[in-house]
Amino acid sequence: MSQSSFKASFRVAFVDTDGAGVVHYSNYFRFFERTEEEFYKHLGFDFTDFRKRGLWLPRVEAFCQYKKPATYGDLLEVELVVEELKEKSAKLSFKVANEAGDLLALGYLVIVVAEKQTGRATQIPKDIVERLRPFAKQVL
Amino acid sequence: MSQSSFKASFRVAFVDTDGAGVVHYSNYFRFFERTEEEFYKHLGFDFTDFRKRGLWLPRVEAFCQYKKPATYGDLLEVELVVEELKEKSAKLSFKVANEAGDLLALGYLVIVVAEKQTGRATQIPKDIVERLRPFAKQVL
Amino acid sequence: MSQSSFKASFRVAFVDTDGAGVVHYSNYFRFFERTEEEFYKHLGFDFTDFRKRGLWLPRVEAFCQYKKPATYGDLLEVELVVEELKEKSAKLSFKVANEAGDLLALGYLVIVVAEKQTGRATQIPKDIVERLRPFAKQVL
Amino acid sequence: MSQSSFKASFRVAFVDTDGAGVVHYSNYFRFFERTEEEFYKHLGFDFTDFRKRGLWLPRVEAFCQYKKPATYGDLLEVELVVEELKEKSAKLSFKVANEAGDLLALGYLVIVVAEKQTGRATQIPKDIVERLRPFAKQVL
Numbered sequence: 310m311s312q313s314s315f316k317a318s319f320r321v322a323f324v325d326t327d328g329a330g331v332v333h334y335s336n337y338f339r340f341f342e343r344t345e346e347e348f349y350k351h352l353g354f355d356f357t358d359f360r361k362r363g364l365w366l367p368r369v370e371a372f373c374q375y376k377k378p379a380t381y382g383d384l385l386e387v388e389l390v391v392e393e394l395k396e397k398s399a400k401l402s403f404k405v406a407n408e409a410g411d412l413l414a415l416g417y418l419v420i421v422v423a424e425k426q427t428g429r430a431t432q433i434p435k436d437i438v439e440r441l442r443p444f445a446k447q448v449l
Numbered sequence: 450m451s452q453s454s455f456k457a458s459f460r461v462a463f464v465d466t467d468g469a470g471v472v473h474y475s476n477y478f479r480f481f482e483r484t485e486e487e488f489y490k491h492l493g494f495d496f497t498d499f500r501k502r503g504l505w506l507p508r509v510e511a512f513c514q515y516k517k518p519a520t521y522g523d524l525l526e527v528e529l530v531v532e533e534l535k536e537k538s539a540k541l542s543f544k545v546a547n548e549a550g551d552l553l554a555l556g557y558l559v560i561v562v563a564e565k566q567t568g569r570a571t572q573i574p575k576d577i578v579e580r581l582r583p584f585a586k587q588v589l
Numbered sequence: 590m591s592q593s594s595f596k597a598s599f600r601v602a603f604v605d606t607d608g609a610g611v612v613h614y615s616n617y618f619r620f621f622e623r624t625e626e627e628f629y630k631h632l633g634f635d636f637t638d639f640r641k642r643g644l645w646l647p648r649v650e651a652f653c654q655y656k657k658p659a660t661y662g663d664l665l666e667v668e669l670v671v672e673e674l675k676e677k678s679a680k681l682s683f684k685v686a687n688e689a690g691d692l693l694a695l696g697y698l699v700i701v702v703a704e705k706q707t708g709r710a711t712q713i714p715k716d717i718v719e720r721l722r723p724f725a726k727q728v729l
Numbered sequence: 730m731s732q733s734s735f736k737a738s739f740r741v742a743f744v745d746t747d748g749a750g751v752v753h754y755s756n757y758f759r760f761f762e763r764t765e766e767e768f769y770k771h772l773g774f775d776f777t778d779f780r781k782r783g784l785w786l787p788r789v790e791a792f793c794q795y796k797k798p799a800t801y802g803d804l805l806e807v808e809l810v811v812e813e814l815k816e817k818s819a820k821l822s823f824k825v826a827n828e829a830g831d832l833l834a835l836g837y838l839v840i841v842v843a844e845k846q847t848g849r850a851t852q853i854p855k856d857i858v859e860r861l862r863p864f865a866k867q868v869l
Binding site for chain 1: 748749751754755756758759762776785787788789790791792793794795798
């Protein structure tokens with residue numbers, strides 16, 4: 310199955326770094342989510358559209374493997390792939406590289422669609438599935 | 450008028466520091482708010498109690514003067530004083546010191562009580578005023 | 590004296606918001622600094638250039654006045670003006686607006702140039718002064 | 730092999746929450762690290778001791794599984810176990826529960842000891858190994 314990826318770029322701000330002079334490891338998860346947000350925006354929707362339908366998108370798993378540190382001023386390129394598209398959840402994978410093309414980090418998020426009121430997992434709305442499908446490596 | 454202060458302590462975490470090896474200046478505002486939260490908790494209420502009444506507590510002004518940097522592992526003592534207690538707002542001042550007693554920062558927050566729906570400023574609920582009054586330097 | 594301003598734009602990420610559904614007040618100080626960083630980059634230098642000369646740029650004062658809340662997805666436009674350029678310090682002012690042109694926040698930072706080793710304030714390097722001058726409202 | 734765990738508690742601050750009204754998923758990694766910091770402090774050392782020896786502790790893997798959301802004001806209890814103690818690295822696991830005893834999150838960090846200059850992994854200093862060993866589930 311053919312599949313496309315989505316890319317977003319972020320300049321490392323000073324506040325993203327810690328006393329070791331590198332981007333704090335927790336901030337990669339923030340770059341992941343900012344990429345996810347830009348990806349949805351590119352597809353024509355956002356978190357607010359889920360809220361309006363009484364839904365939200367809790368993360369159920371988050372993982373990151375760190376290869377090389379990023380520092381202040383680096384331009385990070387984050388590549389997102391929809392690894393798995395399931396009935397009620399999706400697994401998004403992320404690759405973070407710097408301008409020199411060095412791979413800095415690899416990771417993923419497993420995100421479920423849930424009803425805000427009950428907390429129960431529910432089906433991804435059809436119109437959203439349609440927009441995600443062209444980016445999905447696997448539709449399960 | 451006699452007046453008491455409230456104190457809270459926070460250990461500086463590594464993530465609070467930046468690439469200059471000191472606590473990032475924006476994080477003092479987070480320590481201010483965490484002190485405010487502990488102060489309210491000490492008085493028997495919290496932000497959630499405001500939300501239940503359809504109210505919230507937007508900050509309208511925030512100021513901090515930095516005297517000396519704080520570093521990883523420092524135990525910060527933050528002292529809060531209710532500088533002014535008005536009908537619809539309060540001014541809280543903060544002093545941040547380290548364990549050695551060095552003054553690190555001074556600042557204040559001006560907080561207004563507002564209706565969440567309309568955004569309009571409204572009176573501080575009476576029971577809250579009663580609990581804040583003993584800590585107020587000035588009641589206007 | 591004629592004087593120019595510098596503008597930078599930032600999309601509000603979900604992590605920038607808090608439980609009140611608006612951008613946390615401390616994050617405006619992060620947007621201020623990110624604007625400062627882009628301004629310096631535009632002028633051809635960055636924080637790292639100061640570090641290489643044994644200098645750093647501690648903030649000595651930070652202030653923000655909040656007019657209207659920003660929410661998730663807003664595109665913030667931050668306008669920076671060099672209010673005062675002194676021998677050893679500068680005062681930068683910031684205006685934050687949303688896409689609709691609503692003024693959301695106003696603030697400033699007073700920044701000093703200091704020797705990293707001794708902590709003492711020192712003169713702003715001449716080449717930096719030259720690059721800041723065209724943007725300065727007042728040179729003192 | 731007998732093995733002990735270490736526990737630390739953290740009050741959820743308002744700034745820890747996001748627009749969904751729950752603790753932002755990236756902040757669990759900050760609670761993990763703050764627990765790690767308190768654990769080291771309990772054992773009599775900290776990140777600064779590593780820096781003084783020319784070492785640092787980059788994270789090479791970070792994982793978290795989210796079971797139930799935490800909200801503003803919750804008192805989080807984080808339990809740390811040294812899952813694996815190797816020559817140059819350690820795997821720390823974390824369990825996060827609230828006051829009611831609900832399991833909120835499970836995760837781990839893989840941390841390596843590296844030379845700050847070269848970036849190369851190196852042996853965990855012997856005195857540190859001795860202090861970690863009583864908490865280690867597996868010594869490899």
